[in-house]
Amino acid sequence: MAFIVNLSSDELNDNLEKFRIEQRLTKSRPKSLSIDPALDGPPMVLLVGETPAGADGVRSRWLAWLGIAARHGTVGAVDKSITVDPLRECMTAIPLDGHNGILSDLPENLRREFDLAAPLGTVGACSNSVWQALERALRARFPELGSLLDWLLAQADPPVFENNPADHSWQEQRDATGNLLRIAEFPLSALAAWRRPPARDEPYTAGLIPQPVEHSLIDYAVRVAGDAFGMFSEWQQGSSFRCDINVLRDASGRQLEVVNVNATPVESRLGTDMLYYHEPTKSFVFVQYKRLPPDTRSIYVDERLKSQLDRLEATAKLSIPAARPSEWRLGGDPCFLKLAYWPRNTEKLPAHGLAHGMYLPTSYVRLLLEDESTRGRQSGSKARILGYDQVERHLTGTQFIDLVKHGLVGTVGTTREQLYALVKRRVKTGHSVVLATETSDESVRARQTRVRDRGARRRTYVHRTYKQEPIEGSDQ
Template sequence: MTYIVTLTPSQIAKNEPDWLITQRFTKALPTELDTSPEGTRLAFLVCDNRAGSSVGNGRKEFSERGRFIILVGSVLRINTVGPVDRSITIEPMRSCPEAVPLDGPEGILAALPSAHRAAVEQALSGSAGYCGTETWQALRAALRENHPELTPYIDWLLAQLNPVVFRPDDAADRAWQEQKDAADSLTRLTDFPHSSLAAWDRPLNRDDTYLAGLVPEPFEQSLIDHDVRAGLGNMSQLFDGWRRLSDVLCDIHVLEDSTGRRLEIVNVNATPVENRLGTDMIYYHHPTHSFVLVQYKRLDPRGKEYRVDKQLRGQMDRLEKVSQLSREPARPHEWRLARDSCFLKFAYWRDSATSSSDLAHGMYLPLSYARVLLDDDCTRGERGGRIISYERVGRYLVSSEFTDLVKLGMIGTVGTSVEQLRDLGLQRAREGYSVVMGLETSEETPRARTTRVRNRSSKNRPKVTSYSPPTAQEPLADVPDS
């Protein structure tokens, strides 16, 4: 279904400030409306101002009579409110670059064949309606022809609504699957919307990074110009040089909110996918000079177990050296629950798993705890080998628990520099790992960070901009470590 939600100017004026922040709207459906999951699951929000009412907020479609498409989004889910009632949750939503008129000789309805025009009018006759596949195709063609500026928004939403199915027997798909989970984990750790990374298509080069396949989120050219003029920040220049290295594939994506808090995601591959050792996720919180590293290990999806070998033990030894970058805490916000800053995530995905925003199920094991497990009889197999599985590991962290500990600054290194992060990331990539690094910068104090993390309300959340910066032409600048 392609849904059309019709609202009055006063309803839009009341809700739009919240929509711009939450990018979400839940709309009750008429009881007789079909809620089949088939079709595009796009949603268009229409302002009906045929009565000529005035709201006085300066928007053109509120001062001119007629109906206008003003927002477009995707139907995240269909909700069951009661035994009969239904509603749809539209998320994410984006404002159209310009309001799209439906009526009049220049309107979209005039560009549709009569049968499809009647179907759209029927969908517009109530507060919510839908049109079928053939009508949607005609509507899409008319929008592309008459309002090409809307096409990138539609393509971005459709990429999210038609996720790629990862093939478990393909090394490239497995690598991208792990890198996707790492990138999505970074948005959880930083409270940025994961929808910004949800539109993805499989890259042509099997060795490419996951970020190379992102379908870019459209936003105003003025915002792009501003970011380019701002030089993209000193931190971007720190990693931008990797994109000019001959032996490295590197892609960068930036999420930034209106308060200036910023997450730069850097995805690096330096070896052919068939020789890849797995994926590392590294999250660095610049205000506290602290990072955590998570190395991915795949559990067998059926038995949900991992057979330990010499390679894993050697990798754990190298992670031990990474942990030694940390120093002793000297201030209250530097105290940690333990010295562990490196973790193993034993994760599993279902066969032919469709790409989604959900994180992979798995066990997060601190490195020191993993060593204790491998020295205990609980992990000893029948033939003397060591096995990691849910049945054999009595205690572990799940994604939500690990995320909360990181966000509250309870785990991670102490006193590590961003230069150490840069060196570590490139070293790990050249050792054979896919590396997904997240660098968070902000003016937040540790107390302000804790307050934000514990505030679960969606109200007053800052607006987020998502973009992939162009390659800088300037030489790398020094980055202060304070």
Template sequence: MVYVVALSAKELDRIDEELLVKQSFTKTVATASLPADRTPRIALLVTRSSSEDERCPLRWLGVVRQPRGDKVAAVDSRITVELVRESPVPVLMRPLLGEMPLHLRPTLMGALAGEVTVLGDEGSESLLQSLARQDDVLRRMLEFLGEAAEPDPFDPRRAEDRAWQEQYDMTRLGLAIANIPPARLAAWRRPSDPHAPHLAGLIPEPFEQGMIENDARHLDFDTDVFTEAGWSSGDGAAGASFRCDIHVFEHLGSRIEVANINATPVEARLGADLIYYHEATQSFILVQAKRLPSEAGARWMYADRQLLGQLDRLDRVAAMSRAPWAPHEWRLGSDPCFVKLAYWPLKETVDPGPAPGMYLPVPYMRLLLGDAATNGPNEGTRIGYGYVERYLGNTEFAQLVKNGLVGTVGTTLDDLRLLGRERAEEGMSVSLVVDRATAPTREVVKERHKRNHTRGYDKTLAKKVRRNQSRNAGPGQQSLFGS
């Protein structure tokens, strides 16, 4: 099934940078015009036709995973198009009319002249087939979006699904810190191996870089050298059970390399870690996720010996940091390790951001566990909602990391590699994220601060992308969206 969203050329130009930045688009429509079923659909953003002479370029593609949208008024709903991608090849929609059956042409003509039209099954299938015949890259893009529209859901009754869900959340957090839309992880199929990392099921986007990553993802941690990330595992310290899957993500000047590492059977996993390393400043933070019950009113956990032992190990991780020697190395605190008490709503949503939860620095958590506020019945100690008054949420925590205000000082990639291995051997599902930068440290820190504190800075980056695209297009090349 297909949504056709037709906007004027002027409006598409106005929101161009915003679509590049957010890779999502929202539109308010009449609820009565939306489909009755809730099957996710591919969406096409095209230039609206005001006369038969206009050829209506296809500008963007995406998916609507909530076809009924969210109610915003008595008669209106808001739909969201996610995973918005530019059309990889020039496509003019009006000439496609000649490829469709006669009885379907009036419907498509009406869609090109309207605002939001939901095509029926037959019209959708015919249009998608016509688009797929235009170019092989476009065909693969449509196949990718079809997969992304309906990713495999997690089943919390299965141990492997709980482990994948937690590792997925840590990876999403890493992407959010790096200013990369977490929806990039949306296209996912459950791996056949229950012990495999979450990234083993990620469906790569249909471009050359993504396909190279796919070929390189399924690697053995003990024998392969990860040259792009600077990690070597050739010293034989790791066991043959290590499994490491790697993927590269880039967006508006940001580049991160993500490794999901597992070293124990899924039944022996103790939780999930995020280790986020900013290479230019030699700094990392470690977040250990702990799952809370999903039921409202019971979102807490007992502080047992296992939890206390894990806090002790995090103290040893914090000892890897040294004192700051330069202004850019100053941190708000000396501890780079946090515990995230997270929960997943019983009703699965399509929110691409990290799961709800509270972030607690390890020293603060120890204070809480020693305070009367966390006393439960029968001399038990509880930690979670209802027992902790102050904590960091997703947005606050991500901002601290983005600004370099928390994390280690003076830790190397070798330190990172060894730590990732140790955490995996201890039974954690590890998401290792390396934030790369080629500029000098001072320039990286300056640019990071500017990006986080200058309003509209990402749109400025998007404009640079557009200028570079125009500059790289030769004089004989036709504009992608020319009329």
């Protein structure tokens, strides 16, 4: 389906700078607008501009922006709302009306449906048949829009994760990627356009589709293997490691380098690790994923999990004592378990947002495993269980992300070389790793000011991708 937001030329011009900064839009829509199962397909949004009709009464409209309907909400007794996120400018004049207009390429019945769905000053909706015909016409007449359409449609109509090892691993890596973007405050859409990679063993980010164009910044969506990320570039050239690197840079110069790497077949992989390294403060946070069955939402603690806790505690020893106020942390726990679950997808619809789960510092897990609350259900049992029925308190995703953003958890004085050695060990022992390093010239005060700022901020960014070339003779 497609929502059509039709604004007058004056209203569009008045909001142009706001749209370019925020790259999103919330607009009221009538409660009477019918959105029924017949309006199927991806929830695309067409932002249309319209100049006043001339003496002949002929409309003059053009397609100005494209986006995705992220959600709908109630804003009052008369209207509901639609939030468009992401919203991107077409960057080329696309007339809709007249003999040269794109609507002339559509059959008459679809043109009529479009017109009925596009009253000036409000929001309408048309069927997927209209959108598909319009998409074909746009790709034929304006091939330069193809990459933008691919990027938007990959987010509007994402693949459904299924119940198999490859999809489970990609789910965990996707969740880790979303967490890292939230921590570093880059738009989630930056790494959200995804299609399944051609090989089951490839990293999640091998399937990402970078945004093709950004406003006010140079487009760096270059798919080459290069020397990005310095020490990790060796894994891109003839290595047995599967490594993809995405580099994001915002308008202030902050840079986030996201490395997704694994070295083992998915069937023998031990799980997913997430690491966030804030280079200015030489501090990292480590999260190891443990997948919970969605029905019980709990797991038995086996010897492997206990040995993993030992290794997490050894990793925490990379930290040194705080010597300055900016190095102070809430505790000595830079390592966490995320007990996560994904509900069974009975409707075969894509799951959005972060996975449900609890973040547990390793020292807290040790206490839990000594407490009666985690003892097995049978009388006298020595088994231990971790899950929602056993753990009374835990950090939510929002709480965890806020602590990391403010620098209140993490190691102190950890070097990139130590980080590299840690990642290499984890990959060699069978884990898939999603690592992000944030670099900037921000002072401690500037970082805190940015994190606390709740006002509108420019969401533009540069995106470079460094994708591993297939190894000669490999079937991957």
